[in-house]
Amino acid sequence: MDVTVTLTVNGKAKTITTDAERPLLDVLREELHLTGAKYGCGEGRxxxxTVLMDGERILSCVTPVAQADKKAITTIEGLATGDSLHPVQEAFLAAGAMQCGYCTPGMILTAVGLLEKNTNPTDQEIAEEMNVNLCRCNGYTKILNAVRRAAEKRQR
Ligand code: FES
Ligand code: FES
Structure with missing residues (x-):
């Protein structure tokens, strides 16, 4: 069944009429041409x-677009301000925490969501939160370092 949803994506209001069960990821990529969020498994694994919905990390491949109605969505494209990267993006760059880049937008958004609610997470808390974000090349040590670096920078 089609529904009309109004959502704010990276600060801009968007109205879309589509199947209520269509994954938000599909809408972001195919309708709004925001291809930073990637299709990996398609089943929440x-x-x-990963994108943020009202500041909370969600898996957009298993989130029906109807659930995003009247919500604020942040994708990787919405993090930088002009030419200035978001501090978490800078930390990933500085720590060399990406190889393929396919998993990186989701990693960064999970980290942004974590640091919004917990400004000084322990390594265990970072690892637990990042647990859903898989890196096939096993770059977890650098990813952990990047999130820690971003958290430390926030403290200063
Ligand atoms: S593509 Fe959504 S969790 Fe893998
Ligand atoms: S950097 Fe993307 S899978 Fe490892």
Missing amino acids: CGAC
């Missing part, structure tokens, strides 16, 4: 499709 890899984190490549």
